[in-house]
Amino acid sequence: MTYGKKETEKKQEHHDHHGHTEEHFKEKHLMLDPLPRGVMNDMVMEAVTEKPSWKWWTTVFVLSAVVVYCLIYSWYRLIAEGVGIAGVNRPSYWGIFLVNTVFWIGISHAGTFISAILRVFKAEFRRPFTRVAELMTTFGLVQAGFSIFMHMGRVWLAYWLMPYPNQRMLWPNFHSPLSWDLLAITTYLLSSTMYLFLPLIPDLAMARDKTTGWRKNFYRILALGFRGTEGEWTHLRNAMNIFAFAIIPVMFSVHTIVSWDFAAATRPGWNSTIFGPYFVIGALHSGMGAAVVVLAAVRKFIKNMDYFIRAEHFDAIGKLMLIISMGWAYFFFNDYMVQWYGGDKWTKQLLHFHEAGPLGWMWFAMLIVNIAIPWAILWNPKWRSTPWLVSTVGILINVGMWFERYIIIPISLTINRMPFTWRMYTPGIEIPLGIGTLVLFILLYVIFSKLIPMIPVWEVQEGQMAHQLKKFGRETVVQVSELE
Amino acid sequence: MTTLSDLKISEVKLAAEEGGKWGMVIDQDICTGCQACVAACSMENNIPFVGEEDSGYGRAMHWIRIERFWEGEYPEVKMTNQQPMMCQQCGSAPCEPVCPAFATVHSQAEELNLQVYNRCVGTRYCANNCPYQVRTFNWRDYERPEPLPNQFNPDVTVRRRGVMEKCTFCIQRIHKANDKAKSEGREVMDGEFTTACAQACPSNAITFGRVDKKDTLVYNMMHHGQSHGKKHLEELGTLPNITYLNGGGA
Numbered sequence: 195m196t197y198g199k200k201e202t203e204k205k206q207e208h209h210d211h212h213g214h215t216e217e218h219f220k221e222k223h224l225m226l227d228p229l230p231r232g233v234m235n236d237m238v239m240e241a242v243t244e245k246p247s248w249k250w251w252t253t254v255f256v257l258s259a260v261v262v263y264c265l266i267y268s269w270y271r272l273i274a275e276g277v278g279i280a281g282v283n284r285p286s287y288w289g290i291f292l293v294n295t296v297f298w299i300g301i302s303h304a305g306t307f308i309s310a311i312l313r314v315f316k317a318e319f320r321r322p323f324t325r326v327a328e329l330m331t332t333f334g335l336v337q338a339g340f341s342i343f344m345h346m347g348r349v350w351l352a353y354w355l356m357p358y359p360n361q362r363m364l365w366p367n368f369h370s371p372l373s374w375d376l377l378a379i380t381t382y383l384l385s386s387t388m389y390l391f392l393p394l395i396p397d398l399a400m401a402r403d404k405t406t407g408w409r410k411n412f413y414r415i416l417a418l419g420f421r422g423t424e425g426e427w428t429h430l431r432n433a434m435n436i437f438a439f440a441i442i443p444v445m446f447s448v449h450t451i452v453s454w455d456f457a458a459a460t461r462p463g464w465n466s467t468i469f470g471p472y473f474v475i476g477a478l479h480s481g482m483g484a485a486v487v488v489l490a491a492v493r494k495f496i497k498n499m500d501y502f503i504r505a506e507h508f509d510a511i512g513k514l515m516l517i518i519s520m521g522w523a524y525f526f527f528n529d530y531m532v533q534w535y536g537g538d539k540w541t542k543q544l545l546h547f548h549e550a551g552p553l554g555w556m557w558f559a560m561l562i563v564n565i566a567i568p569w570a571i572l573w574n575p576k577w578r579s580t581p582w583l584v585s586t587v588g589i590l591i592n593v594g595m596w597f598e599r600y601i602i603i604p605i606s607l608t609i610n611r612m613p614f615t616w617r618m619y620t621p622g623i624e625i626p627l628g629i630g631t632l633v634l635f636i637l638l639y640v641i642f643s644k645l646i647p648m649i650p651v652w653e654v655q656e657g658q659m660a661h662q663l664k665k666f667g668r669e670t671v672v673q674v675s676e677l678e
Numbered sequence: 679m680t681t682l683s684d685l686k687i688s689e690v691k692l693a694a695e696e697g698g699k700w701g702m703v704i705d706q707d708i709c710t711g712c713q714a715c716v717a718a719c720s721m722e723n724n725i726p727f728v729g730e731e732d733s734g735y736g737r738a739m740h741w742i743r744i745e746r747f748w749e750g751e752y753p754e755v756k757m758t759n760q761q762p763m764m765c766q767q768c769g770s771a772p773c774e775p776v777c778p779a780f781a782t783v784h785s786q787a788e789e790l791n792l793q794v795y796n797r798c799v800g801t802r803y804c805a806n807n808c809p810y811q812v813r814t815f816n817w818r819d820y821e822r823p824e825p826l827p828n829q830f831n832p833d834v835t836v837r838r839r840g841v842m843e844k845c846t847f848c849i850q851r852i853h854k855a856n857d858k859a860k861s862e863g864r865e866v867m868d869g870e871f872t873t874a875c876a877q878a879c880p881s882n883a884i885t886f887g888r889v890d891k892k893d894t895l896v897y898n899m900m901h902h903g904q905s906h907g908k909k910h911l912e913e914l915g916t917l918p919n920i921t922y923l924n925g926g927g928a
Contacts, residue, residue, distance in 0.1 A: 276839035277800065278817035283736035285811055287802040347800015347815065347840030354779050354799055364780070364797075372778040372803055459807045460772045460914060611911055612763070612811040614745040617736040 215670040216663055222506055225318055226672065228658035229501075231651070237498040238397075238647045239404050244497060246644060257637040265630030268623055269344060277347055281622040285615045286607040290624035291345035293599040294631060295338050296473075297480065299379065299452055300595060302334030304481020306386055306445045309393075310438045318674070319510040321657045322502040325650050326492055327485050328390040333638045334484075335383045337631040342379075344627055371454045378444075378451040385444055389437045395420045395430060396652040412645075449477045456602065462540035463606040466533055472525040476595060479522045479564065482515045483591035488639065490585035492648055502649045505579040512578025515587070519568040526564075544609040552618065553605055556597045563594035698769055698919040699789040700847055701889030702876070703899040703907070704762055706924040709883040711744050711760035718878030719764075722848060724834045726820035739814040741765070741845040742875050759924055762884070764875075765812045765845035766910060767791050769917030773804035773813065781842070790847055800840040809911050810918075813844045847886070848873040868894040889919070899923070 220227040229237075272279060282289040308327040312320035343349050355366050355376050366373045399420040402413035420426055453473035456464040466472075486508065493503040533541050549557045571587050572578045604619040642648075662673045719725065719742050728737050742764035749756045771791045773782050781798040784791060805813040819839045830836065833850035837843055855871040868887050876884040887896040900907055900921045909918045 276816070276818035278732065278737070278839070282802070282817075284805070284814070285736070287805045287815065345801070347802065347842075348798070349800075351799045354797070366778050367775070367780045369775040370778040370803065371776065372801055376778070455803075459776065459803075460809055461806065607806065610811055611809050612745075614743070614747070614761075614763070615736070615811040620735075 219663060219670060219672065222504070223661075223672075224322060224502060224504055224506070224654065225657045225661040226663055228661075231655050234651050234655060235400055235404065237501065238649050238651050239401060241497040241499065242401065242644060242647055243405060243409065250640070250644070253640055254637065257633050257640065260633045261630055261637060263630075264626040265340070265634055268626045268630065269340075272344060272623055272627070273349060279623045281620045281624060283617060283619065285610050285612075285617060286604040286619035288345070288607060289604050289619055290600070290621050290628055291341050292603050293596065294341035294624075294628050295345070296452055296599045296603075297596050298334045298338035298341060298631065298635075299449060300473075300477035300480040300599075301484045301592075302331040302338065302382075302386070302481065303445060303449060303474075303477040304483075304485045305329065305331030305334070306389070306441055307478055307481060308485060310389070310441045310445070313434075313438045314442065317510075318657055318661070319507055321653045322649050323485075323489055323492075323507060324393065324653065325390075325646075326488055326648055328386065328393075329639065329642060330481070330485060330488055331386040332383070332390055333635050335379065335386065336638070337635050338379065339383070340631055340634075341628075371451070371458045374451045375455055378448045382444055382448045385437065385441050389434075389441055392430065392434050392437060393650050393653065394646060396422065397647045397650060400651065401647060446474055449474045461606070461610065462538060463533065463544045463602070463609070466529055468525060468529050468532065472529050475518060475521045475525050476598060479515075479518050480592050480595035482511060482518055483588035483595070486511050486515065486588040487585045487592075490581040490588075491639075492643070493581060496643055496648060499648070502654065505581075508581055508584050509575060509579040512572045512584050515568060515584075515591070516572040516578075519565060519572070519591070523565045526561075540609065540611050544606060547609050548601060548605065551605070551608075553601075556605070557601060560594045560597040560601065563590040564598070567591075698767060698917075699888060699890050700767070700852065700919065701887065701896050701900065702847070702873075702920045703885045703896050704920060704922050705883045705885075706759035706761060706922055708881045709744075709760045709762060709879075710881055711746065712880060713744055714878040714880060715742050715762060715875035715884060716740050716744065718874040719845070721829065722831055722834070722874035723846070724830050724836050725814075725843075726816070726822065726837075728817070728820055732817065737815075737817050739816070739820075739843075741812070741814065741843070743812075761922070762875075763810060763812060763910075764920075765791065765847075766810055766916065766918030766920045767845075767847055769919065770915060772807045772809060772914070772916060776803040776807045777801070778803070788847075788849060788852060790849065791844075792849075793842060793844055793846070795835055795837050795841050795843065798841045800842065802842065804842060809914055809916065813842055816841045816843065868896075 280289060280291070305327040308320060309324040313324070343352055346352060354364075355373065357366055366376075368374075395417060398413050398417035399422065402410060402417050405413060420430075450470035450473065453469035457466055457469035459465065489503055489507065489511070493499045530545070534545055548554070567590055568587055571583065578584050608616055608618060610616070660675050662675070664671050664673045720727070720740060723741060725739050725741060728739055732738070742762055745761040745763050747758045747761065749758055767790050769789075771782075771784065774784055774791065777783075778801060779797055779799050781794045782791065782804045783794065800815070802815060805811075805815060816837050816839045831850070833854070851871050851873065855866050859866045859870075866888070868891070873884075873886045876886040885896055885899060888894045889897050889900065891897065907921045907923050909921055912918065
């Protein structure tokens with residue numbers, strides 16, 4: 195069975211007498227190019243249930259092998275031998291593990307941003323890719339969790355950071371930003387997982403009705419007996435609305451709290467009051483970059499996805515990326531200027547070290563890939579609609595944002611108020627472990643693409659029902675009705 | 679009962695004026711930089727030797743270090759005084775609030791900054807937040823070849839990998855002296871005992887003692903010749919308990 199393009203083409207031929215404008219609309223916009231619900235369901239389910247090709251198995255095998263070596267074996271060594279096999283030293287007590295933690299939390303931000311904010315503001319272009327983005331939140335937070343636990347000297351005692359009742363009445367220290375961090379990330383992980391699950395329920399119910407064997411049981415359990423009655427939809431819509439609104443402040447608070455790990459400390463270069471919003475915008479910057487890469491990959495590697503994910507979506511995300519890049523530039527220079535203007539001698543040393551030190555190239559590379567390249571490419575609608583180009587920009591932005599965190603953590607830690615201790619940081623086992631988290635992130639996507647529908651079909655269908663093309667004289671006009 | 683109006687401004691003391699219970703004066707003018715204090719401290723406190731490679735990479739675990747600086751540009755270089763640096767036992771320590779597990783706390787009894795080894799989970803936040811960079815981390819379980827284990831100090835815990843540690847002002851000696859004084863029904867006398875670094879210093883550059891009484895040696899050294907007694911990074915509000923004498927023309 196082949197759906198998607200051919201069906202679309204057939205339809206277009208059929209509607210040829212309507213003239214070019216309508217064709218133009220249909221080709222461009224998913225919402226104006228409706229397919230029957232059953233057909234779309236089949237397209238999505240085919241991508242999920244189709245027997246995995248040898249390419250898929252090879253990918254899973256290779257990625258799993260990398261995860262076993264880089265993540266499991268390296269982490270075992272780290273625990274067995276001590277943090278000494280990593281590159282951390284005095285004064286860079288925090289290294290790439292913390293860089294990766296902040297980086298992954300940043301990535302996970304865009305998922306919620308896309309689905310919650312765009313859902314709240316009813317941005318129609320979000321419909322086909324909310325799921326892919328929400329998965330990014332959950333998978334990214336898993337990597338962030340791994341990275342922070344790798345960092346700990348005695349990870350087997352990590353439960354001491356949790357407020358649990360114990361005989362000695364010992365509690366975590368709620369003065370510590372790390373305690374806030376733990377609570378914030380846990381809240382975020384739980385709420386984003388629930389927020390991922392709620393819109394998934396109708397699709398799981400659909401999958402249950404279309405499958406047999408173990409899959410049917412799998413989907414039946416997960417779908418929680420959803421049948422699609424009016425009452426169930428009302429409850430589901432209410433729940434999703436509450437979560438969409440509630441998760442937005444959570445998302446802002448989490449990355450602000452992550453920034454307080456640095457801003458609340460007495461270090462030159464960290465002690466900056468603008469770190470909260472600066473980190474939030476930085477997280478969105480890297481997260482949108484990652485979202486566009488994931489979207490391009492889903493479109494390229496999963497069957498029938500080119501019907502759902504179109505140039506218009508890359509165009510829309512490209513615009514967001516451009517705006518966020520401008521916002522990031524504003525906060526970066528604001529932070530830099532105010533710290534420089536403060537005139538503290540250690541901060542001055544540090545800022546000088548950032549651009550003229552041995553890793554000055556990283557500082558300039560960060561500015562080029564975070565500001566210059568997005569601005570040079572994303573202004574052009576044609577360029578930002580090209581999946582490979584915009585996802586290359588996305589990858590570069592992520593490299594740049596990783597550099598940004600690297601500059602904030604190990605490089606800034608190199609300079610402190612005790613010049614006798616200044617020393618460079620050279621990463622050790624952090625490198626395989628970091629690669630391991632990245633590969634696990636990809637592996638989770640690869641596996642889940644065969645388990646759950648990657649496109650929220652009901653949401654697309656709902657949007658298509660709300661959109662209509664109307665003719666007024668010679669003019670074709672798009673009409674959107676309020677369905678929700 | 680004291681109400682707000684009973685408080686007179688002159689009676690409100692800043693914490694800085696209170697001072698701690700134990701203090702130290704380091705006279706940089708007579709310090710020769712011989713490192714005897716570093717060796718004595720390592721012996722007294724069971725500090726592991728990390729080996730050449732780790733030491734060169736900034737992982738030496740000494741609780742006290744001698745910092746050497748110079749002034750001016752080459753060739754007009756002038757050595758400045760040696761600067762022994764260890765935990766300043768801050769009255770308001772930046773390391774304390776950031777520990778998520780309460781492993782670094784302020785003791786009520788000794789008015790010192792404690793590190794609870796068996797509560798430490800190794801987030802290393804305290805070390806990042808220490809403006810003096812005097813905390814050391816057990817990066818690995820360092821080897822102690824025979825016969826080194828024979829000289830362990832039985833009064834001091836041996837730490838394992840993944841745990842932060844730092845100068846304690848030889849708290850085991852403080853406790854010993856306290857216990858002895860208590861059994862004899864008196865208070866600890868000034869100069870009754872001293873820390874390992876002060877004991878080992880051949881030029882008597884380090885003086886340790888009580889600072890909460892006006893007739894003690896350390897108190898008088900701190901307050902005599904105010905002009906050259908200074909505390910490190912006092913502007914951060916850390917209320918350090920170590921006074922440095924420098925440039926007194928000794």
